Amino acid sequence: MNVAQFISGLLLIVLSAGLQFASRSRKSHAGQLSQAQTLNLQQAVQGRFYGKFQGSIIADQPLTAPYSARPAVAWSAHLERGTEQQDQDGSTTKWETVWSQSAGTPFRLKGAGELWFDERGGMPQLDAPSTFDQHIHDTTNPIIIPYLPSRGFLGRLSKPNFHAVETSFAPGGQAFFVGPVEAVNGFWVARRGEGKEYSVLTWKSEQQVRSHMSRAGTIWWILSLIAFAAGVLAIIISFN
Numbered sequence: 272m273n274v275a276q277f278i279s280g281l282l283l284i285v286l287s288a289g290l291q292f293a294s295r296s297r298k299s300h301a302g303q304l305s306q307a308q309t310l311n312l313q314q315a316v317q318g319r320f321y322g323k324f325q326g327s328i329i330a331d332q333p334l335t336a337p338y339s340a341r342p343a344v345a346w347s348a349h350l351e352r353g354t355e356q357q358d359q360d361g362s363t364t365k366w367e368t369v370w371s372q373s374a375g376t377p378f379r380l381k382g383a384g385e386l387w388f389d390e391r392g393g394m395p396q397l398d399a400p401s402t403f404d405q406h407i408h409d410t411t412n413p414i415i416i417p418y419l420p421s422r423g424f425l426g427r428l429s430k431p432n433f434h435a436v437e438t439s440f441a442p443g444g445q446a447f448f449v450g451p452v453e454a455v456n457g458f459w460v461a462r463r464g465e466g467k468e469y470s471v472l473t474w475k476s477e478q479q480v481r482s483h484m485s486r487a488g489t490i491w492w493i494l495s496l497i498a499f500a501a502g503v504l505a506i507i508i509s510f511n
Contacts, residue, residue: 276509283502290495297488300469304481307449312384312459321468323449323477326382330442334376338403338414338437344388345375345397346439352418353432366434369418380446386459388472393463395450398473403437440474447480448472 303321310322333342349371353364375397377389388394407415408431415433440446450470451462464470473480 273509276505280502280505280509283498283505287495287499287502290491290498294488294491294495297484297491299467301481301484301488303469304449304477304484310383310386310452312382312386312452314384317454319451319453319462321451323447324380324382324386324452325445325447325477326380326386328378328440328442328444328446329381329385330376330378332376333378333442334374336402336437336439337372338405338435339439341402341439342442343402343439344378344442345373345394345399346402346437347373347397347399348403348435348437350414350418351434351436353434355432364432378440378442380448384459386448386452386461388461391455391460395448395461395463395470395472397440398471398475399438399440400444400474401437402439402441403435405435407431407433407435440472444474446472446474447477449477449480 304323308320308322310320310324312324328344330344333344334346335341336343336346337348350369351366352369353366355362356365375388375394377387379388380386410416410419410431414435415431418433419431448461448471450464451468452459453462454460461472462470471480475483
């Protein structure tokens with residue numbers, strides 16, 4: 272028996288199970304989105320509800336995103352440094368995150384009523400649009416100066432390779448939320464999902480979210496079948 276092939280087959284079958292789980296998770300989220308009621312938060316109703324809400328972002332004290340310098344209610348950014356590594360197949364770039372941070376301020380969505388996003392409910396998953404995505408090779412760029420190598424001879428010769436990424440929600444933009452909401456002291460507040468509840472604030476429309484879920488679920492299901500078939504084949508061959 273070829274032990275290496277047998278182990279490879281088992282790993283492929285395990286990978287297949289993971290992909291199948293991811294596919295089912297996407298389908299479950301799509302089902303929750305389809306069944307979620309469209310919320311009218313102008314109604315003075317108490318309790319906790321699961322639903323969907325579309326609105327315009329409003330903030331009393333917006334932040335400033337670090338790379339784009341745009342006003343934002345929530346942002347996430349990171350800086351990666353790339354180093355060239357040589358192997359048998361040539362050179363490859365290894366990326367290392369040298370800085371990462373996120374921040375947010377209380378804000379609300381104004382649509383059919385108002386929905387607050389703050390510490391009272393715990394922030395849901397945030398899927399913000401890209402506001403900065405840049406590869407930086409200029410040693411004078413202030414973004415990368417703190418992370419450049421020492422100013423020795425080799426440091427001056429080497430060309431820096433950095434990748435700066437930022438995503439953020441801006442005041443005035445449109446956003447779509449699906450998840451639990453609850454009335455707190457007369458205000459409707461978004462809650463973080465509990466258990467397997469799907470909860471997200473995204474810049475995409477409901478139709479885009481639904482389409483992405485369906486496409487991702489189908490792709491992962493197909494990949495799980497391919498991985499399972501390849502794993503079974505590898506195990507059979509290992510005994511020959």
